[in-house]
Amino acid sequence: MKPVALLLTLFCLFAADGLRSQSLNALLSGSVSTAEGAGLSSVNVNLKGFPIGTTTDKNGKYTLQIPANRPLTVVFSMVGYQSQEKQLETKAGERIKLDIQLAESNENIEEVTIRQQRTQQNMSRIDPQFSQTIPDASSGAVEALIKTLPGVSTNNELSSQYSVRGGNYDENLVYVNDIEVYRPFLVRSGQQEGLSFINSDMVSSIEFSSGGFDAKYGDKMASVLDIRYRQPKEFAASASVSLLGGSVHVEDATKNQRLSFIGGARYKTNRYLLNSLDENGDYNPSFTDLQAYITYQLSESFDVSFLGNMAKNDYLFIPQTRTTTFGTWTQPLETKVYFEGQEKDHFNTQTGALAFNFHPNSQLNLKLIASAFQTKEEVNYDILGEYYLNELEQDWSTSGTGDSILNLGVGSFLNHARNKLDATVYSLTHKGAYDSEDHLLNWGFKFQREDITDKVNEWVMRDSTGYSLPYSDSEVLLYSSSFTNNQFSTWQASAHLQDTWAIDTESGNLYLTSGIRANYREYSNEFLVSPRVSVSYFPDWEKQFVFHLSGGRYVQPPFFKELKDRDGTIHPETKAQKSWQVVAGSEYLFQAWDRPFRFKSELYYKYFSQLTPYQINNVQIQYLADQQARGYATGLDLSIHGEFVSGVQSWASVSLLQTEENIVGDGHGWIPRPTDQFLTFSMFFQDYFPGNPTYKVHLAVFYGSRLPTGPPNGERYMDTFRMPPYRRVDLGISKTIISADSFRTKSAWMTKIKELSVSLEVLNLLGIKNTVSYFWVSSNYGDMFGVPNYLTERKLNLRLSMKF
Structure with missing residues (x-):
């Protein structure tokens, strides 16, 4: 059945059921x-x-x-x-x-946690229940929610990665229960990207900051995502299966509540989605994930917990053919590619963390965390492609409209890679908090060691019309190549001290948070100090307003990726990226239609005194460690959140951004950074059938204006060509078959089901072919043409979910 016909059928069924119920609100x-x-x-x-x-x-x-x-x-x-x-x-x-x-x-109430919820105005709280309902193609439900927030943008539904206020993917901090998490480093496209580390079935709270975050968080420049997993009190379980994979989770606690466990297993395959791409072939991606969080209460004031994760991601692709139509109305073009060879990638990661938590009273909390992250990654491919570049008939009055009328170029390419990465990151962290009547003091120390082996054997050979590129009359040259064997170990130490002071005034409540971070990295022999401060003011007005101002110094010491140039050469002299940031914002809480709403606005400015330039191809970031730049990012974020439909939350966000950089010594002045996206809009909307909320509708909308890009192996200043805007609408329609108040049969297994629901997701509802990157080909005349690499087309996903 065609998608449109199926949608109409479902709509008629839903409408018929609603008419039969004859019930209003x-x-x-x-x-x-x-x-x-x-x-x-x-x-x-x-x-x-x-x-x-x-x-x-x-x-x-x-x-x-x-x-x-x-x-x-x-x-x-x-x-x-x-x-x-x-x-x-x-x-x-x-x-x-x-x-x-x-x-x-x-x-007993955890006073420290409650106070932080009120005073941390630079952190947004999100109900984790929304992650169970948002339609998503990347299998990163929490990240799909983050992408709908102001200041956050995305241009790839196959990836869980996101950009925040002009920063790239590597500038985002992600914590799960105070443990920093990592993702595989050699992933080049969203097709290869596996499951997100965050298991949405286990999440109890989500906090996110898009800038101006406090000193207690780590040394990166863009954002913080702070996730907490549940510590269960009783048995519960869930299971879900769809055309994109499945998941199961179990949680329980002993009768005396001293031992609790929550764990989950997930499987993802995006083969169904990838079959809609222009590149035809045999896709066989397989991503699996096991995760557990265990807590044991040794005494009323002392507990120990363990967080473990194992992920195995395999990607096999045997390309066959590719046909892509592109160009303009006056010059429609088509490229056909015939392939031989295959790609076979493996990304295996493990994370383990042991935490000791001591809280002798309600005011003091001390925590010690020992964690380890290990990744073993392999990227192997040998792919031969032969392409034909044709101009198409544009005269609609002829019967041959769309047929090839002129061959503009013939060429071939051979891509080869044998890349391996073994990386281990160990860390020992202490965190403490003391809560008095007027002050909340946070402190911490972290020691981290990194051992990395990076082997790269990668080259590309290209020819056009019989000539190898680049052309030489005396030898055959490779179009690009990288041969490296990098091995290095390093350590770094960081510490922070932060105080939040509650100040009562006659006109309202004032909260002042000031803190300082210090970081030393042995490899670059660099000592960094980062002061940060934020102020939140709750005026005692008839109308509810909140004002906040935050800023300070934000630095990002280089990881091994930032130390490499395009040839894979390590540059040990590379220093940390540095920025000064300021964020000013307000919130207005009001009632409309007798329902609560919140309007939030933030204005920000970032000055980067030292940047490492980079280029992006799909989700792969290639740093140019042999260059330095200075830059800035400025913008405005607006959002409204509330009950547009009574009883269910929805929100919409609009962001304006400009970010540029000036590379030292290149003579080309200010150029747009790769994330320079002037306008982004996102929305998450929920609704239900009047009188029958067992039928629900969830809508996710994304728009991002044109991002800059450039030719392969080009200099950074050449990346000024703009890709088409990213436009996407995902729709989810669900029916709750069994709920807590539903009538149950006497069947034993049916009585154990707390909730049973089925949903239909229409991914890319409008069928828009978005561009994520370009494949460049040459014509007979030496011209370069950028052939769009399109993302997924419209697909239907059926999902069945159960809770026990």
């Missing part, structure tokens, strides 16, 4: 207060078993549309207070007022 409103009658803000008001909920405003009031003509359970919950549940059964159009008082909980 009812309106629930009221207030939530303490036992003394004071209104409670930010209380969660949710429908049990349904993806519907809201939060109370600053006066404790709430409004929520709920399904009618069925029994419902409304849950009121807030950290530090005892949850309450109320049973309701309403009629269509009925208005119900329900006021609730919550009693304080006697359970």
Whole structure:
């Protein structure tokens, strides 16, 4: 069945079910207060078993549309207070007022965590439940959410990588339970990229900063993604299967709650997606991942935890043919390539971390983490391609429209690689926090050692119309080559000290966070100091506003990739990249249609006093360590978040950016950086059928304006040609078959299912062929033509999910 016909059929089925139910919504409103009658803000008001909920405003009031003509359970919950549940059964159009008082909980509360949630205005919190619903082709559900945030951009749905405010992929910090995580280094395209490290089935909280983050985070220049895995209290499990792979996870705890375990296994194959590419052949990608997080409570004040991950990523590709149509309306072109050979890649990574956590009281917390990361990577290919470049008939009045009328070039290429990388990163980290009445003190120390063996044997031979490129009348020259055998070990140490001071004023609440980082890297013999400061102000106005200002020095010591030039030669004199950054922003919390909304704006400026230039091809970053540059990035981020549909959260983001660099000594002045994307827009929208929220719709929209690129092996100043804009819409339609309040049969296995749902994802709904990079060919006249490497076309993905 064709995709459009299938969509129409599903729509008719959904509409028919909605008409049969003949049920509309009812309106629930009221207030939530303490036992003394004071209104409670930010209380969660949710429908049990349904993806519907809201939060109370600053006066404790709430409004929520709920399904009618069925029994419902409304849950009121807030950290530090005892949850309450109320049973309701309403009629269509009925208005119900329900006021609730919550009693304080006697359970111990982690005061440090709660205070940070309020004062860290440069960190955005995201509900991890959204990662279970967003339609995504890359199998990086958390990263798919991050891509919808302001300041974040992407131009490749096959990759979980993202760019933040002009930074590249390597400038993003990612932590899971305070452990920095890495990805394979030799991956050249999104086709080869396996599963993201982050297992969304295990996540309990997501925090993200797109700039201006505090000193307690590491030494990189763009962003921080801080993930926390759950520490379960009872048994739960889930399983999911789709055309792109599957996953399963299990979690449980002993009766005395001293031992808890959560683990997951995932499998991904994007063969189904890759079959829509212009390059026809036998795709056989296989990505698997095992992960576990175990915690044991030795005493009330001391616990030990282990986080482990094993990932095995194999990519096999035997190309056959490729036909790509491109060009302009006045000069339509087509290239055909016939292939021989294959590519066979292996990326195997392991991560293990042991953490000791000591918290003698509610004010003091001490943590020691020993971690190790190991990767073994191989990239092997021998691919011979013979291409024909043709001009096509453009006269629509003739019967031969689209046929070849002129051959512009004939050529061939032979690509060869035998690249290997073995890398091990060890680290020992101490982190501490002390919370007093007015101050929250954070400190830490980290020692890290890196052992790397990097062997590169890679070359490209090209000819056009019988002449080897580059041309020589005396010898056959390679178009490009790299032969290296780099082995080196190095260590680095870093430390930070940070204080957050709560200052009460007559006009509102003020939070001042100041800190400093220090870093020493043995390989480059460089000592770096990074002061950082942020201020958050909560004025006591009738309208709810928050203002924040942050900035400081951000540095990025070079990893082995930043030390290499295009030939693979190591440049030990390469110094850390350095920048001064400032971010100013505000948030406005308001009510519209009796529902909560938040409008956020941020203006930022980054000055880079020292940069290592680089070029990007797909997801591979090639640094030019033999060059240096200075640069800047400036922009404006806007976002609105709220209940556009009552009870479900949606948001939209718009970002403006300009980033340029000036390479020292090249004489070409300021040029756009590879991430110079003037305008980006993203949206995550949710909806459900009126009166029947078991039918849900999720929409993810992405737009990114034209990115700069250039010819292969060209100088950096030549990268000024702009690719077409990136445009993509992904749609998900789901049906909850079994929920917490559903009628159950007496079958034993059915009673164990808490939730059963099926969803249809329409990936690339509009069928737009986005360009990720270019393959360059030569004509008979010596001209170079950039043949677009297109991304995936429209595909349907069916998913079945269960929770136990």
